[in-house]
Amino acid sequence: MQDWLAAQARVRRRRGVLRQAIPRTAGRAVLDLASNDYLGLAADPRLQAAGIAAVERYGTGARASRVVTGTQPVHEELEAALCALTGQPAALAFSSGYTANLGILTALGGPGTLILADEHIHASLIDAARLSRSPVGMFPHADLDTLAKLLAARTQPRAVVVIESIYSVLGDAADLAATAALCAGHDALLVVDEAHGIGVAGAGRGAVHAAGLAGAGHVAVTATLSKALGAQGGAVLGSAALREHLVNTARTFIFDTGLAPCSAAAAAEACRIIAAEPDRVAAVGRNAALLAAGCGIEQAAGAVQPVPVGPAQRAAELAARLEEAGVLAGCFRPPSVPDGISRLRLTARADLAPEQLRWATGLLRSLLSPTEAAAWATT
Ligand SMILES: Cc1ncc(COP(=O)(O)O)c(C=O)c1O
Structure with a gap:
C-alpha cells in the first residue's frame, strides 16, 4: 500500500493535479479571490455574535441526530429564516450541502425513480445519484432537447431531474423556467442545487425564487450555508411533504449529528442580512x-x-x-x-x-x- 500511495502522489505531481490543504493566509496580507464567501459575511460581527450567543445558549454541538434529541430551537429558527428568504414552504437543515444532496437523492431514489442529471453537476450530486440505487442518465450540459427525449422514454414510475441554478465550473445559469416546464410536462421532480445561487441571484433570494418557482410542488432546492451565507451546513427546501419524507428516510439526516448550533445561528442571521441589505x-x-x-x-x-x-x-x-x-x-x-x-x-x-x-x-x-x-x- 505504501508504494502505491507514493506512486499515486508522483502521478498527481507530474500531471499538475496535486491538491493540498491550503491555509487561508500564510501569515501575510493577501487578496483572497479564491474563497466562496461571496457576500463577505463569514467575518461579519453580526454572524459572529449570533454564533457566540448560540454556543452560550445551546452548547458547541447538537449532541445527537436531529431525530434523537439533536433538534434545538436554533435549527427551527434557521429553517424558518431560510423559508422567509427563499419563499419556500419548508426547509430541512443538514450538516453540509454535500449531505443535503446525498440526503434528497437517496431518499427519492431507488429502482422506481429515474434520475437524469446535467453532466456539469457538482461531485456531491454525482455521488448522491450513484448512492441512490436509481437508474441514472446524464445529459449533455444544458441540453434540454436530450433531456426531453430521456424523459419521454422513461419506463420508471417516477423521475427526478438534477441541475444547478448557477454552475460551479462555467458559472453559467440554468434555464430554470424551461427546465421546470419540461419536468412539469413529464411529471418529474426538478432538484435545483442553489449552492451558487442563494445570496447571489434574484436579489439574494436565489434563482428559483427569481424564476417564480419557489413553492412549486415539482421543484425542490438544495443549498449550502457555507458560501454566500458565510456559515457551514446545508439545507433542502421544498414542500412540507418532501420535508416530512426526508426526516423519515434521508440517511444523511437520520444518521448524522444535527448541525452545530453556532453554524445554524450564523446562517439564520445571514438570511436576515441578505433580505435587509x-x-x-x-x-x-x-x-x-x-x-x-x-x-x-x-x-x-x-x-x-x-x-x-x-x-x-x-x-x-x-x-x-x-x-x-x-x-x-x-x-x-x-x-x-x-x-x-x-x-x-x-x-x-x-x-x-x-x-x-x-x-x-x-x-x-x-x-x-x-x-x-x-x-x-x-x-
Ligand atoms: C454546487 C455545489 N453543491 C454542493 C456543494 C457542497 O456544499 P458544502 O460545502 O456545504 O458541503 C458545493 C460546494 O462546493 C457546490 O459547489
Whole structure:
C-alpha cells in the first residue's frame, strides 16, 4: 500500500493535479479571490455574535441526530429564516450541502425513480445519484432537447431531474423556467442545487425564487450555508411533504449529528442580512463585471468568474505566481473539470473594492505569455 500511495502522489505531481490543504493566509496580507464567501459575511460581527450567543445558549454541538434529541430551537429558527428568504414552504437543515444532496437523492431514489442529471453537476450530486440505487442518465450540459427525449422514454414510475441554478465550473445559469416546464410536462421532480445561487441571484433570494418557482410542488432546492451565507451546513427546501419524507428516510439526516448550533445561528442571521441589505448582493454583480472585464472574459452569471487557461500545469503555475504576488486564486483542474480546460477561478466578493480587482486582473494579465494574451483578447 505504501508504494502505491507514493506512486499515486508522483502521478498527481507530474500531471499538475496535486491538491493540498491550503491555509487561508500564510501569515501575510493577501487578496483572497479564491474563497466562496461571496457576500463577505463569514467575518461579519453580526454572524459572529449570533454564533457566540448560540454556543452560550445551546452548547458547541447538537449532541445527537436531529431525530434523537439533536433538534434545538436554533435549527427551527434557521429553517424558518431560510423559508422567509427563499419563499419556500419548508426547509430541512443538514450538516453540509454535500449531505443535503446525498440526503434528497437517496431518499427519492431507488429502482422506481429515474434520475437524469446535467453532466456539469457538482461531485456531491454525482455521488448522491450513484448512492441512490436509481437508474441514472446524464445529459449533455444544458441540453434540454436530450433531456426531453430521456424523459419521454422513461419506463420508471417516477423521475427526478438534477441541475444547478448557477454552475460551479462555467458559472453559467440554468434555464430554470424551461427546465421546470419540461419536468412539469413529464411529471418529474426538478432538484435545483442553489449552492451558487442563494445570496447571489434574484436579489439574494436565489434563482428559483427569481424564476417564480419557489413553492412549486415539482421543484425542490438544495443549498449550502457555507458560501454566500458565510456559515457551514446545508439545507433542502421544498414542500412540507418532501420535508416530512426526508426526516423519515434521508440517511444523511437520520444518521448524522444535527448541525452545530453556532453554524445554524450564523446562517439564520445571514438570511436576515441578505433580505435587509440588497446593496450587498448587488455589489457581487458589480464586482463580477469588473473581474470579467479585467480578464477580458464574458461575465459569468454568479460570483465566480472562471478564466480559461488550458493545461492543468499552466493553471497551477499561474495560481502559484499570483499567490507569490499576493493574490489567492482558485484553480479548477481535473477531476473538477475535463482535461485540457483547466480554469483559474476568481471570486467577486461583495466586500472587495474596485481598485483591488483592477490591480489583481492587471497582475494576472502581466503574467500571461504573448500567445495566451492574444488568445484571451479574442475570447
Ligand atoms: C454546487 C455545489 N453543491 C454542493 C456543494 C457542497 O456544499 P458544502 O460545502 O456545504 O458541503 C458545493 C460546494 O462546493 C457546490 O459547489
